[in-house]
Amino acid sequence: MSLRPLVIAGISIFPPLALAPMAGVTNALFRKLFKPFGFGLTVSEFVSAQSLVRMHKRTLEMIDVYPEERPTAVQLHGNDPQVMAQAAAFVEECGADIVDINFGCPAPKIVKGGDGAAILRDPDLAVAICAAVRKAVQRVPVTVKMRLGWSSDNYTFVEIAKRAEAAGIDAFTLHGRYGQQFYRGEADWSYIARLKEAVSVPVIGNGDIRSADDALRRMRETGVDAIMVGRAALGNPWLIREITAVMSGLAVPAAPSVAERVEFARAHLDAMVERYGEKSGVLQMRKHLGWYLKGVEGAALLREQINHEPSADGVRAILAEARTRRAAAEGRETLSEAV
Numbered sequence: 001m002s003l004r005p006l007v008i009a010g011i012s013i014f015p016p017l018a019l020a021p022m023a024g025v026t027n028a029l030f031r032k033l034f035k036p037f038g039f040g041l042t043v044s045e046f047v048s049a050q051s052l053v054r055m056h057k058r059t060l061e062m063i064d065v066y067p068e069e070r071p072t073a074v075q076l077h078g079n080d081p082q083v084m085a086q087a088a089a090f091v092e093e094c095g096a097d098i099v100d101i102n103f104g105c106p107a108p109k110i111v112k113g114g115d116g117a118a119i120l121r122d123p124d125l126a127v128a129i130c131a132a133v134r135k136a137v138q139r140v141p142v143t144v145k146m147r148l149g150w151s152s153d154n155y156t157f158v159e160i161a162k163r164a165e166a167a168g169i170d171a172f173t174l175h176g177r178y179g180q181q182f183y184r185g186e187a188d189w190s191y192i193a194r195l196k197e198a199v200s201v202p203v204i205g206n207g208d209i210r211s212a213d214d215a216l217r218r219m220r221e222t223g224v225d226a227i228m229v230g231r232a233a234l235g236n237p238w239l240i241r242e243i244t245a246v247m248s249g250l251a252v253p254a255a256p257s258v259a260e261r262v263e264f265a266r267a268h269l270d271a272m273v274e275r276y277g278e279k280s281g282v283l284q285m286r287k288h289l290g291w292y293l294k295g296v297e298g299a300a301l302l303r304e305q306i307n308h309e310p311s312a313d314g315v316r317a318i319l320a321e322a323r324t325r326r327a328a329a330e331g332r333e334t335l336s337e338a339v
């Protein structure tokens, strides 16, 4: 199966595969490292519009985009149309290829402030935000990422999307869960298919894609224009290589060896330490290393050692040891198979 590019207001994106925004994970460095595996589009972590207009230094760093990862959407959250508009104009000025609006985050901290998925309870407010942002952004597309609604008895996504499209929104990403559901259960793609029928602009489907088969099946079943992958890519960018190959009609590449996985994890660590310094880089890498080591023999013990190791060299030594031990085990397996 060979697929068409995703085209958002004239920006052509191929393959039609997006890296999901994930707070605390998908910073510019992560996106740059994962992009070569085949994402057509990357999206920043969500950024508070309020903090951005107040020019908080750490927030400003969050809207950095590297040339190697483009096209990149920068995602904003907020509930005041004027503040969102001001932040969106600033983000465009700073070089975002797309401005994305978050109507999907269910985290209590965000919802309590009236942002994210809380906005799905108030379609008028959602549309007012879309209209204000669309008016403020001069040159680049404006998109919305949302859930079905806040609660299971009030799905507002179709109403909001239709009205937002009329206000000039250029594409939608829909995660097939409602806000109060957090990550429980399964994403319901039948609603994603419904959105695809309801609007004329592109729809990106999201939720629980764990394999190349999932991605193709969901595209065929729902007719969405692109797929967005989040959690399944953590520690496993090779999944993206696989999905991209299948989407392009190519043979599925071989799964990575443990040595390849550990080498990539080590390169990620090195890049993080260079960018954030040793202390912060090592701390931030703990979760990533846990993901990279998933399924590797002795992973629980390795994670334990890594989580108690403050120095980058110490973590590198643990990874080198894991690589050697596992490579030896793989060699033995190959030998015994040959015998």
Ligand SMILES: Cc1cc2nc3c(=O)[nH]c(=O)nc-3n(C[C@H](O)[C@H](O)[C@H](O)COP(=O)(O)O)c2cc1C
Binding pocket: 020, 021, 022, 023, 024, 025, 044, 045, 046, 075, 102, 104, 105, 145, 175, 206, 207, 208, 209, 228, 229, 230, 231, 232
């Ligand atoms: C750790 C984490 C952080 C997330 N942060 C964001 C965010 O900043 N903005 C957003 O729109 N969605 C965020 N999400 C939701 C994902 O983008 C995605 O919609 C969700 O994980 C479902 O896709 P998946 O099943 O492929 O992971 C986050 C998800 C996770 C797991």
